[in-house]
Amino acid sequence: MRKxxxxxxxxxxKSEISCVFNEGRSVSCSGARVYIMSNGKEFNRVxxxxxxxxxxxxxxxxxxxxxxxxxxxxxxxxKRGYDIAVVFYPGTKYDFWKxxxxxxxxxxxxxxxxx
RNA sequence: UUAACAGACUGGUGACCGCCGGUAGGGGUAACCCUACGGGAGGAAAGUCCGGGCUCCAUAGAACAUGAUGCCGGAUAAUACCCGGGGGCUUACAGCCACAGAAAGUGCCACAGAAAAUAUACCGCCUGAGAAGGUAAGGGUGAAAAGGUGAGGUAAGAGCUCACCGCCUGUGUGGUAACAGAUAGGGCAUGGCAAACCUCAUCAGGAGCAAAAUCAAGCAGCAGAAGGGUUGUUCGCCCAUUAUCUGCGGGUAGAUUGCUGGAAUAUAUUGGUAACAAUAUAUCUAGAUAGAUGGUCACUAAAACAGAACCCGGCUUAUAUGUCUGUUAUUUUU
RNA sequence: UGGCCGAUAGUGUAAUUGGUAGCACCGCAGAUUCUGGUUCUGUAGGUGAGGGUUCAAGUCCUUCUCGGCCAG
Numbered sequence: 001m002r003k004x005x006x007x008x009x010x011x012x013x014k015s016e017i018s019c020v021f022n023e024g025r026s027v028s029c030s031g032a033r034v035y036i037m038s039n040g041k042e043f044n045r046v047x048x049x050x051x052x053x054x055x056x057x058x059x060x061x062x063x064x065x066x067x068x069x070x071x072x073x074x075x076x077x078x079k080r081g082y083d084i085a086v087v088f089y090p091g092t093k094y095d096f097w098k099x100x101x102x103x104x105x106x107x108x109x110x111x112x113x114x115x
Numbered sequence: 116u117u118a119a120c121a122g123a124c125u126g127g128u129g130a131c132c133g134c135c136g137g138u139a140g141g142g143g144u145a146a147c148c149c150u151a152c153g154g155g156a157g158g159a160a161a162g163u164c165c166g167g168g169c170u171c172c173a174u175a176g177a178a179c180a181u182g183a184u185g186c187c188g189g190a191u192a193a194u195a196c197c198c199g200g201g202g203g204c205u206u207a208c209a210g211c212c213a214c215a216g217a218a219a220g221u222g223c224c225a226c227a228g229a230a231a232a233u234a235u236a237c238c239g240c241c242u243g244a245g246a247a248g249g250u251a252a253g254g255g256u257g258a259a260a261a262g263g264u265g266a267g268g269u270a271a272g273a274g275c276u277c278a279c280c281g282c283c284u285g286u287g288u289g290g291u292a293a294c295a296g297a298u299a300g301g302g303c304a305u306g307g308c309a310a311a312c313c314u315c316a317u318c319a320g321g322a323g324c325a326a327a328a329u330c331a332a333g334c335a336g337c338a339g340a341a342g343g344g345u346u347g348u349u350c351g352c353c354c355a356u357u358a359u360c361u362g363c364g365g366g367u368a369g370a371u372u373g374c375u376g377g378a379a380u381a382u383a384u385u386g387g388u389a390a391c392a393a394u395a396u397a398u399c400u401a402g403a404u405a406g407a408u409g410g411u412c413a414c415u416a417a418a419a420c421a422g423a424a425c426c427c428g429g430c431u432u433a434u435a436u437g438u439c440u441g442u443u444a445u446u447u448u449u
Numbered sequence: 450u451g452g453c454c455g456a457u458a459g460u461g462u463a464a465u466u467g468g469u470a471g472c473a474c475c476g477c478a479g480a481u482u483c484u485g486g487u488u489c490u491g492u493a494g495g496u497g498a499g500g501g502u503u504c505a506a507g508u509c510c511u512u513c514u515c516g517g518c519c520a521g
Contacts, residue, residue, distance in 0.1 A: 004133065008147095012405070047405080057161090058421055065134095065409045072133065073410080096410070163451100164512090213502095213510090225468040225505090258504030310502050310510045311466085325450070325521055424450095431512070 005072045011047035011083055020085045027110040031094070032102060034110055035085040046071055046084045063088050066099045074104070077113045084112075 011017055024037035039045060048067040050060040067086060086106075094102065107113060 006134090010405090017405080049405085056421075061422065062409085069133080069410050162513090223466080308503075323451075433513105 005068060005075065009043055009045055011045045011085065016045075016083070017047055017049075017085060020083050024083070024085070027106065029102065029106045029109065031089055032106055033087045033089070034106055035087075036110060036112070037083045038081055039083045041081055044075075044078055044080060044082050044084060046086070048086050048088070050088045051090060063099075066094075066096050067103065069096070070100050070103050078107075079112055079114055082112070 011020070020035050020037050024035035026033055026035050028034070048064045048071075050063045067088070
C-alpha cells in the first residue's frame, strides 16, 4: 500500500471539526490532546491543529507538517473508520523525533493501533 | 593581525519517499484513479507607515469642512520614497535635518525676576533744596532680558556718532531656481513657540478582492420610516412611490470567475552627473481555500530572521554563515 | 483582510490648554495594647521601549513591543 495522504483523508469543514470537538472522546498527554469520533467510513480523516498562541506562523506550520509526516509514515497501523482531531499546545520545543515519540505515546494511550 | 560596532551585498546543493497546481496520454457512466514531463514562498513574503493599479458606488462633478505635505529642480503611474543642487546643525573626512510664514491675527512662555513684550524700570547712575525729571552702563533672576565688541561722546547715559561683525530694505550681477557674493541705505522695540490655533501654496470623492459578478441549494416573516442612492455638510445629478431603506427574526455558507502576462524578469545598446527613460532580443516564472515546501541520507557543520492569499513601487523593523567598506581598540614589524 | 482603542507604584485609578507625577489598598518602620487586630504617624516603590520637537514631554510627533475591541 502507498504511504500517501490525500485531501480526502483530511477533515476540512469547520462544522465537522467542531462536531468532533463537541462529541468525540478525548485523550491527552503533555503538549497535545486528541479527539476521536467514529465516522462510519472505510478510511480515517485527520486534522492537526496548533493552539492559538503557538509562536509565529512558521512554528505553527512546522507542527502541522511534522504531524502530517508522522501520520503518513504510520498510517497502516491505525484502526479504520474514525475522525481524529489533534490539538498541539506550546511549551517545550520538539524536533521531528521527539514529536514522533510524543505522537506514538498519545495514540497508544488512545488505543488506536491495530494489534 | 585579531576583536567589537555600523553599513552594503548574499540568503545552500543533490538523490529517494510524500504534498499542491499545470500539460500530455490512458482507464472509468461519473466522482475520481494511474503513468510521464515540467513548475512550486521572501529579502524582508512581516509591520500596515505611505503611494498607485484594479473593482463597485448618480454621469464621480462643484464649494466648504476635514486631513496630509511644506528649501529648489528633476524623475515617476504615484508618493512623505528616490536622484542632483542649496542652506543650517554637529563630534565637521563624514553624518543628520517635518528645512514655508512669528513685520495678517489670536494664544502660551510655569517658578524666579523690576520687567517674558505697548517697557508706567526694583536696586542703581545723573540733575535737583524738594517735588519731579533724564537714563539703561553695572547688579541679580531665568531656558530666553531687547543687536554684539571696541572707541568717541555725555551731567549720567544711550546706534547718539564711528569702525568691524550680525540683521532688515532696495538695486543690479551669476544661476532654470533655491541661493550666493557685490553695492547703496536703515540705525535695529523685528524675543521664542506654528511637532499651539492659524495664514499661504500644493494634493486628496468614498469604500475595499471577505471588493465585485454568475450559478446552485435553502428559508418565515414581523415592526417602523417617508424618501433613498456606502463620505461630514450644501448644491448638482440619478432612482423611486406594489419599489426602496432601517431594526429584529429565519435560511444558506457550496462551486466558478476575479487569480495572475505584469508600470514583469534577464541581457545588450543609446540618452542622462544620477534617479530614471527609450529601443532591441530572449523567457513565462506559485496560485492554495483550515490554506500546498516536510522527512531521511550525502556534501567537515546546514544553521539566522522568518511563510504568499488581488497585484505592484517605496519606507520601517528582524536577520546565521560568507564577502566588501568604514570606525574604534589591540598585537607585530619598519 | 480592513478598521479602531489602550499601556501611569505590587493592585485599582487621577493629572485642565506641555510647567514640582497625586489618591486609596498592599508592603516596611514606629506609637498605642499584657499580646494581636482596629486606630494614628512616618516611609519605600513610577509614566511599556527607542528617537525627535521644545528652555521643559505622562501629555505633541514618530518607529517598535504588548494587550484588547469591531466588521465581514
